[in-house]
Structures are given as C-alpha cells and as structure tokens.
Amino acid sequence: MKKVHDNLFDGIIALPSFPVVFVTVKSNIMVAAAFHFYSFKPPSVMVGIKPEKYTYELITSSKEFIINIPTKEQLDKIHICGTISGRNEDKYQKASFTPLKGNKIDSYFIEECPVNLECQVVHHIDYEGSHKWFIGEIKEVHIDENYIRDDALMFWLGQFRTVGGIIEGASNDELLKKG
Template identity: 85%
Template sequence: MHKIHENSFNGIIALPSFPVVFVTVDSNIMVAGAFHFYSFDPPSVMVGIKPEKYTYELITKKKEFGINIPTKDQLDKIHICGSVSGRYEDKYIKAGLTPKKGNKIDSYIIEECPVNLECKVVHQIEYEGSHKWFIGEIKEVHIEDKYIRDDALMFWLGQFRTVGEVIEGASNNELLR
C-alpha cells in the first residue's frame, strides 16, 4: 500500500541516486551530483550548479565545461575537490589530479578520469530554484578502453553508492561498440 505524503520534498528524496561527476571549466574542478543526460540528437548533457559557486561564474563566462566521470577508487579526490573552493585553491594540485587541455574546449579535463566529455553550453535554464541548469552539447568524448560503468559513483542525500548490477540488457562492451 502506498502512503500519501503532503510534503513534496518526500517525492524528491524518494528518487534514485545521481551520477557523481567532476565539472571542469577553465582550470577549476567542481564535484556535482546534479547531472544528467539531456538529448541523444544532438548528444547533450545537463548539469545543475548553485549560482553562488565559482564554477557557475566560470561557465557563465566561458560557455563551456568538461564532464569527467570519476571511479569509486577516486572517492578521496571527490572529497578533496568538494571541500575547498577553486576560487582560492588549485584543486588539481590539492587532489593530485592532472589537468589535460581539451581538444574542443579551452578548459581542462581530468587525465585520471576514465571518461571525459567536452561540452559547449547551448542553453541555460533560469528557473527559480536552488540550482541553475546548463545544457551542454557534447563536442568530443574520451573513454578509456578498460572503462566499466559499474566503477562509477552515484550520490544522493549524503550517500555514495556504486552503480549496481545489470538485471537485463546489453553488456557494457556491446553498448560502447
């Protein structure tokens, strides 16, 4: 039996986890859990960023960003990059990550991440809410040959999780062909 909740926030907390990503713009790194696929054609993603964040300021100015998919083995780097502001500290140095200049964007991507998406902002959603959303068209993709999606991290309400088991469907190798 379903229980009815008057508080709409309960509907939000009932959602599954979101993928954890490093958002890079210029030489800054931000950890984001407000990230999602947007469109297959053209291939696009969207990321939500609070307007008070340094990354918001940079993306608004540069109109580009990188999405870098960390693995569960990089949780320590996620904690470091999520605990300091790039306005005051170089997160690449502090977290021991290597900046790599993008091919299609003027910003850096993260060498140690097995997947990097170079994106150009095509739309910014100005909705009255905690996050402002940037839609980025994917201009170039970098994927390590040995990448396994199950090594990615999910985050929601203070919990880091792994992606989980495949119940039915194509294997990772079949999808990446």
C-alpha cells in the first residue's frame, strides 16, 4: 500500500541517482549532478546550474559548455573541483587535469575524462527555482575507445554510486551497432 506524503520534498528524494559530470566552460570546471539527456534529434543534453555559481555566469555569456564524464577512479578529482571556485583558482591545475580546446566550441574539455560532449546552448530555462537549466545541442563527441559506461559515477543526496548491470535489453555492443 502506498502512503501519501505531506512533505513534497519526499517525492524528490525518492528519485534514483543522477550521473556526475564535470561541466567545463572556457577554462573553468564545475561538478554537477543536475544533468540529463534532453533530445535524440537533435542530440541534446541539459544541465542545471545555480545562478550564484561562476559557471552560470560563464555559460550565460559564452552560450556553450562541455560535458565531461568522469570515472569512479576520479572521485578525488571530483572532490577537488567541487570544493573550490574557478573564479579564484585554476581547477585544471589543482586536479592535475589536461585542458584540450574543443573542436567546435571555444571551451576546453578534460582529456582524462573518457567522454566529452561539446555543446552549444540552444535554450535557457529561467524557471523560478534553485537551478536554471541550459539545453545544449551536442556539436561534437569524444569517446575513449576503452570507455565502459558502467564506470560512470552517480550521485544523489550525498551518496556517490556506480551504475549497476543490465537487467533486460540490448547489450552495449548492440546499442553501438545501432548507432
């Protein structure tokens, strides 16, 4: 039997984990878990950023961002980049990351991350709330040939998690063949 909850926040905390990503804009890095797929055609993703963050200012002015998918082995670098401001410090240097200039946009991506999505902002959702959302059309994709999607990190309510196994559906190889 289901119970009706008076606290509407209970509905939010019941959601499953979200992928952790590094959002890079110009030469800044931000850690975000407010990230999601948006559209297949055109291929697009969306990221939620709090307006008081330096990254929000950079995305608003540049109209671009890069999504960098870290692995579970990079948790220490997530902590570094998630605890200091890029307004005052070089997060690439602090986390020992290599910045590489995007091919389609003017921002830098993180060489050590196995997946990088260069995105051009096509819409900014300024809905009243804690995060403002940017929808980015993917302009170029960089994927390491040894990337395993299950090595990605998930985050929700203070917990880092890894992705579980496939219960039902196409294998990763079958999905890549459909490409």
